Amino acid sequence: MTVETTAPIASPGTDPTLVTPVTSVGQTARPVWPAMMKGLKHRCPKCGKGALFSAYLKVVDSCDSCGQELHHHRADDAPPYFTIFVSGHIIIPLMIVVERIWEPALWIHMAVWLPVTLIMCMALLPPIKGALVGLQWAFRMHGFEYDEEPADASGARTGIS
Template identity: 55%
Template sequence: MSAIDPTGPSYAYGKVAPVPGGERPLGRALARGALGRCPQCGTGRMFSSYLKVHEACPVCDEEFHHHRADDAPPYAVIFVVGHIVVPLLVLVEEVFRPEVWVHLVTFLPLTLVLSLVLLPVLKGALIALQWSRRMHGFDPNSPEREPRPSALPTATQ
């Protein structure tokens, strides 16, 4: 891997940082993230519920709270599901010419199920991508790095 000057102007936002803690292979990270697992250890669960990301891995304590995967996963799901459902719908229409209700009872549930299944998969993969490329605070030396929210003092009165 080539050396990158962390003091250079291109380092700031979303660029790949030097590898002080070792390699973070992209393929392995994406596979683990898509399965909802920690991209670091592959054992801990990334999500505490359907789309709620753990603050850190319950097994290896790798922090996840740095992720910035808010709007991109739904757009990716729309793109993928649209490219599956629309050609299939056109094919069924051209070959079988079914009634409209057949399309409704077939393709609406298919679209809904595909969307609900793919959303956590793509969100996990996107978080793993950010972790692998050390984006948005996943680099220990990043100026974007924020402390873990549970470690912040709370106002009690």
């Protein structure tokens, strides 16, 4: 059975695992999952060392460690969307299970699930936003398309690394 892969083309005798993948426009490919995991941990998606947030959800303008500009991320309302998606898929089944087993009074449901939902959403928002910033960086979206090469004399970036 032949399996076709999208591995980068390597010259004969070259270990393909040592070749840096290149995008169709000649830029170095950025690994998506590692970038998202670094963002999930509130770290710069490029180096994984610098802090991603300067406040609860405020993304820093640039990384303190590697200088990667992060101000042009456009997470917008995707983090709340995914936060609601994830927390809803956790809270609602738990509510149904508790109702089926113990049938507590409505005020007990309210007293338990409202604060639990609030705390869960507040806890999930920053890592989800970080992961989405990492995703945008890896896919070169919204100004993340250029590597950190110096601008040429006219101030325009070449986009070639």
